[in-house]
Amino acid sequence: MMPQKPLPSFSESRDPNDEIIELAAACRFSPKRWSRLAWDWGMGELKGYDGPRPWQDEINDLIGAHLADPETRYQPLQISVASGHGIGKSAEMGMLSNWAMSCFADCKVVTTANTEGQLRTKTAPEIGKWFRLSITAHWFDQQAMSIKSRDPDRSESWRQDFISWSEHNTEAFAGLHNKGRIILLLFDEASKIHDKVWEVAEGALTDEDTIIIWIVFGNPTRNSGRFRECFRRFRHRWVGRQIDSRTVPGTNKQFLQRLVDDHGEDSDIVKVRVRGQFPSQSAMQFISADDADRARSVHLRSEQYAFAPVILGVDPAWTGDDPTVIMLRQGLYSKRLATIPRNDNDIEIANLIARLEDEYEADAVFVDAGYGTGIASAGTVMGRSWQLVWFGSTKVLDPGYYNMRAYIWGQMKRWLKAGGAIDPANEVLYQDLVGPETVARLDGKIQLESKEDMKERGLPSPNEGDALALTFAQPVAKKVRHPAGTGVKAAVDYDPYG
Structure with a gap:
């Protein structure tokens, strides 16, 4: 006592x-x-x-x-x-x-x-x-x-x-x-x-x-x-x-x-x-916990996604507390490839992306333009054709979305409902998916709250969620690769973004 x-x-x-x-x-x-x-x-x-x-x-x-x-x-x-x-x-x-x-x-x-x-x-x-x-x-x-x-x-x-x-x-x-x-x-x-x-x-x-x-x-x-x-x-x-x-x-x-x-x-x-139970989806929540929970429980065999193009999404660090995240998606399969503390050395990050692009034979790489222009420029010098994605752009394929960020998150939401799989051990990605809320608009378009607004609510920037969403920026076709030594050369005017 x-x-x-x-x-x-x-x-x-x-x-x-x-x-x-x-x-x-x-x-x-x-x-x-x-x-x-x-x-x-x-x-x-x-x-x-x-x-x-x-x-x-x-x-x-x-x-x-x-x-x-x-x-x-x-x-x-x-x-x-x-x-x-x-x-x-x-x-x-x-x-x-x-x-x-x-x-x-x-x-x-x-x-x-x-x-x-x-x-x-x-x-x-x-x-x-x-x-x-x-x-x-x-x-x-x-x-x-x-x-x-x-x-x-x-x-x-x-x-x-x-x-x-x-x-x-x-x-x-x-x-x-x-x-x-x-x-x-x-x-x-x-x-x-x-x-x-x-x-x-x-x-x-x-x-x-x-x-x-x-x-x-x-x-x-x-x-x-x-x-x-x-x-x-x-x-x-x-x-x-x-x-x-x-x-x-x-x-x-x-x-x-x-x-x-x-x-x-x-x-x-x-x-x-x-x-006294938590809701499946809060009033303004964009992706429901039910959808995210279901994605955690999906188990795929390789033949269920191996035919699809491999796409990398890169979300560079936003503030000093945020990491740079690289996510891979292939069909209904997804995987976190890297999460790196903020690093202002664009060349170092570009080299990492290039290594992962080659290792996984990626068909396309999308980089958030907000903090990724230097990384993409370094990639260009290296002979890479990475595509910048401007989250704030209002030029989107579906006019029901206010901007590009809302659009790619909307595509990711559809992917989850269609059977998309996320790593059940990746708690950060799960929280990123269920965190963002929508903003009410008079024109009825879907708009996600800003990262600043999320931080005001006590939630971190959804870097892993954004990185996965980037893989939905544009339709991607699978590249045709020829075995080494066949003497066949790929067409130089091939457009991986269709």
Whole structure:
């Protein structure tokens, strides 16, 4: 058991009684017991409620079991809860906050939400309500955006703060240290919290001999981002729970059933708002997770694609954090050939492309013109006929697309639906495919959001996705190659782009 500073020793007028202090000490490793005894269930504002809901008990049991075991107590506990509407997420955050602040001296709790408005008008007041109704209400001083111990010597070290986030200002989350004590970090409406905030918070929760509990709650509205990955790529780090609102006491079952009747059990609306499941495709998402998942599961035999032309797509590094990516596509088959950290030596990159072009006997090479003009020029000097592709060009084969980037992504989407295969181990490409969203246009043309907009949403530039999409820039015919020594010379005016 870690050393603890004494629990509150208030003046006689503020000390509720010794029994409450003893209860708080006894519930240190049992938030479930605290939630049962710290509130007057069935009375006043809690009239009609006989205690926490079953799913809340389950979360509290998880925390209690984690803390009761000395082997896990000082390992970070990360819990993710995706749910439909009305299950009582704010109530659970309020009960957990009050438990931690009441049962641990010098506890530090940090709470954030998807927007400052949500935090200030909904999350903070709801959590404050549970403090106000608790048997330890008189231990704490509640302000609009903080809850502090009334002990004047410890009000700064024993507190809960409601902090709005910004991807450009994450210092508040970088300061999540409370060595030798306890940290409780709560995310409300986590699906819309910027990935950068997650990264900074994750890096800060590293104190040794410290109880660290990080719980994120949200409706699963987006099929990309860190909240989604709690249940997918990072599921080994998180204890995940997906809660159907219909299984929770007190929810409006009639309204929920109406949603099911109107839209269907497997519709995205019901998945998100009722079942606590992530949508197959978010509202503005261009390529659905279902299509990308299907592409991961496709297994091709060589005879199913060997007849098709070999095409290379090259997406040069966009910023210092982005790599240069080279992808190969042959019919329904695809493969990442190289990913290189940003390299401003165009000749070096051109030599690599030329080597891969020869090794795989590529029939065409397409290079993103945005940052690839120097590479293509070096290729020309080497006798190569690589084609530059201008993503912003509005001269496209299908007038339904706003520009070339939207067009080639549209062709890639069709390819996926037709049975295109991607490497199931390539998580980066998968995330690139499901990441971009569309931009609403009055003329109805399809336009993808810019890379800048994606980074504002916390998503990286989809370099691998762009590199694969480049292989759809133009129709390509397979070159006719003659065996060495036959004396037959290929036609010099052959156009590999048809």
